[in-house]
Amino acid sequence: MLGYILRRLLATIPVMGTVAVIVFMLLHLTPGDPAALIGGDLASAEDLRLIRERLGLERPLVEQFGSWIWQILHGDLGTSLFTQLPVSQLILQRIEPTLVIGLTIMIIAVVVAVPLGVVAAWKAGTWVDQTIMTLAVVAFSMPIFLIGYLLIFTFAVDLKWLPVRGYASIASGPVKFLQHIVLPSVTVSFVYIALLTRMTRATMLEVLNQDYIRTARAKGVATPRLLALHALKNAAVPIVTTVGVGLSSVLGGVVVTETVFAIPGIGRLMIDAIVRSDFPIIQGVILILSALYVLINLLIDLSYSLFDPRIRY
Amino acid sequence: MTLAFVAPSSPLRRRLAPILRWTRRYPAFVVGSLVFSAVVLASIFAPLIATHDPVAIYPTERLRPPSDTWLFGSDPFGRDVYSRVIWGGRVSLAVGVGVAVLATVLGLLIGLIAGFSRAADAVLMRIMDGVMAIPGILLAIALVAVTRPSVGTVVVAIAIPEIPRVVRLVRSVVLSARELPYVDAARSTGTRFPMLLARHVLPNTIAPLVVQASFVCASAILSEAYLSFLGLGIPPTIPTWGSVISEGRNVVQMAFWVVLCPSVFLGATVLSINLIGDGLRDMLDPRLSRSI
C-alpha cells in the first residue's frame, strides 16, 4: 500500500516538472526581449539593464531554470516586481476565497449532479431524461458572466437577499460568510454540474446494463437500493475521476467569477499581475493552482480502492 | 400531423417523410444546426444585416435601451450593440473554428505518434498531463500576455490547452485499433505502415475527432469571450462578442442590455454548437458518450 502511494507520488514529479518548464518558459517565449516585456514600452535602456540584472536574464537558460527550481523547492516563489513583496506571501493572503469557493462548487456539484445523473439514467429515454440532459447542455453553454449577472440581478438587486459583490471570510461570522459565497459558487457550479450529470448518466447506463443488476432484481432488491448501492458503487470510479479532472475548468471559472463578483482571490491577483507584467506572480499563481490540481487528482486516484476492490495495490 | 397539409400520396410527401422521421430522431442536432447556420449567415452577411457601422460613435446616444433604432441598445461610447455583435460574430466564430482546426490537427499528429511509439508515448503523455494540470484560461491568459495580442496569438493560446484532450482521444483509438485482430492479421501479412495507418487507424479517428472538434469550437468561443471580458484578449479595436460584453461591465447596473443581449447571443451560439456535437456523437457512434 505504501509502495503504491510512493509510486503515485513519484509519478506526479514529471507532471509538475512539465508545469514548471511551461511556467518558466512563459517569460522566454516572447519573441522580443523578456526584459522589454516586463519593462513595457516606456522603459529606457537603463531600466532594461536593471531588469535583466535583477532577474538574472543574462545567464544561460538552463542555469536560470535550475536556480528558479531550487528557489521554489525552498518555498521561495520569487518577489513581485511591482510591490517588492514575496510572491508566496501575496498568494497566501489571497488564496482563501479562491479555495473556499472552489471547494463549495465541488460540493454543490456532486450533491446535485450525481442524483440527477442517476435519475436520468434510470429513466433513460423518457421526458425526465431528456429534460435533464437538455438542461445540462444549456447550463454547459451559458457564459459564466451571464449566469453571474442574472443571479446578481435577481437575488442581490431585486430581492436583496444576498450581497452584490465581495467576499467575507469565516472569521466575520458564518452567516455573512455563506451569504457572500453563495452566488459566486452557484454561478460556476452550473458548468460543473452539467459535466458531472452527463458523465454520471453515461456511466450509470453502462452499469445498469450489466448482468449483476439483473441478479439483484431477481433477488427482490428494490429500486432505491439497486441504484444507490448496487449500481452507483460500480459507477463511482469514473464519476470521481471526472470530479478530479473537472477541477481544472472549475479553477478557470473561479478566476472569471472573481471579476464578476469583485472577489479578492488569486484570480484577480493574477489578472492584475498580467496587466503589470509582474511575472513572478503570474508564474507563482499558475504553479500553485496546478500543484493543487495534481494533489487533488492524486488523492482521488488513491481513493479508488475504496470503491472498487479489484483495484488493489 | 406535420404532413397533413401535403396530399397523401404525392411525391413531395414521400420525399419529406424520411427527413421528418430523421428530424424526430435527432431533434437536438437539427435545432443546433439551424441556429448555428443562422448565426454564420448573419456574420457573413453582416454588412447587409447590421443597422449601423460597428465602430461608429454617437456620443448623444450613449446607453440607450433597446429600441427600433438600437436593436440591442447602445454601449457606453454610443455605439450600436447589435451591429457590434453581428460584426463581432465574424471574429468570434473565426476564433472558434480556428482553434478547433488547430487543436484537432495538432492533437491528431501528437496522438498518432504517442499511439505508435511507446518511447514517445511516455514522454508525450507526461507533457500532456502537465498541460492539463494548468487551468486552461490561465494558460491562455499567460500565453497571450507574453506575445502581442492579436487574433492569431489568441487562437494559438486557446488551442494549446485543448490539445491534450484530443491527443488522449486519438491515442486511445490508435491503441485499440492496434489490438484488433484484423489489424494484427494485416501486419502479419506484411502490410506496410502507411497503409496500416490509412486503412485501419485513421478511419476510426474521424468520427470521434469530428465530435470533439465541435465541442472544442464551442469551448473556444467561450474562452475567447472570457479573455476579452477580462480585458486580456484580442485588442478592443476589433469587436468580438467578448469585448462587446466587457465594455458593458462597468455599466451593468444601469444598462444591463449591453451585457445581456450579446451574452444571450453568445450563449445561444455556443449552445447550438454543443447540440451539433451531441447530435453528431449520437449519429456517428452512441458509444462515444462514455468518453466525451
Next chain:
Amino acid sequence: MAMAVAGAAPPLLEVANLCTYFHNLDGTVRAVDDVSYSVRAGEMLGVVGESGCGKSITALSIMGLVPRPAGRIVSGEIRLMGRDLVPLGEAEMRRIRGNDISMIFQEPMTALNPVLTIGYQIAETLVLHREIDRRSARLRAIEMLELVQIPDAARRAGQYPHELSGGMRQRVMIAIALACDPKLLIADEPTTALDVTVQAQILGLLRDLRDRLGTAIVLITHDLGVVAQSCDRVVVMYAGRKIEEAPVDELFRRPLHPYTRGLLASMPRISHGSAAHRGRLAEIPGTVPHLLDPPAACRFAPRCPRAQDVCRSSEPALRHDGGHSVACFFPGDGVQEIRQ
C-alpha cells in the same frame, strides 16, 4: 394443462396459456405464444429448445422481469400454489423474488456484483426477506456456502467475486438463490458457460438439493445431455410454443415430434461399432423462424421432413396420451395423421 397423474402431489407452479409479446416499431414479436407447463415440489423439469424459442422469456415472465416497456405478458396465468402472479404489482413480486421463487442465470462471471463481498450478496437476500439481523444473516450466508460445497466458507464469505473461479461463482449464485428456502428454483442455462467437469459438479449439486430440500427446479437448457442426466420430465419448446412434453425416459425412448427426433438424432454418439457407423452428424436443416407476426401454420413446417399441406395451413394443437403430449399432425413415425 396440468398433468393429472393419479396420486401425485398438486403442482407447485402452473404456467397456463402464457403469452408474452414484444411490441416494437416493426410489429409484434410473439416470444412466448400460448405456453403451458407445471412443476411439482421435488421435481426437476427440463425446458429444452434452441436460442430464441422463448424458454428464457417464459422464465422471466414467471419472475416478472420481462424487459419493459417493449415486452408484456399479454394473457395467461402463472399460478404459484394456486395464486396467480400475473396481476401482481411490482412490490408484491419483489417479495416473491428471491424468496418463493429464485432464478440463476447463465453467465456466472458477470452475474455477481464485483464491488460487494459474496457473503454480503448472500446475506442481502436474507435481510430483504426475513426479519433477521446482519450478524445472523452473515452466519446463515456461511452455512449456505457450505451447503453448496464451497470449502473454507467463512474465509470465502469475505472475498470478492473476482477472487473466485467460474464454477465457484455459479455455486455462489445457487447459494444466493437458495438462501431463503424458495419453493422453486429456475436455472437458466446454469452450466452453458462452464467447462464439462464443472458442469457435472453443478448438475450434481442441483440434483442433490432437489433430493434433500425438496426444491422444485426448472432447468432451462439447449443441451439434451444435461436433461437426460438430471431431469424428471422434459418440455420441448420451439419458436415460442411448447411442442412436446414427457417424462424423461419416455421422451428419449419414444420421441414423437419431428423436431425432438431431429434433436436426438443430432446428438453426437460415441459409437462402439465400426467407423462406418459413425459418419456425418445429422442436422435439422434451415433456421429458427422469426417470431414477428407469425403465420397461422405449424411453425416447424418449413424445416420438417414430413410436412404436408395441412401443416402449412393450420396450427396443430397439443394432444395428450397418458403423460406424453405433442403438437403435431403426424407424430411418431409420421405415418398416421392425427385429426385435431
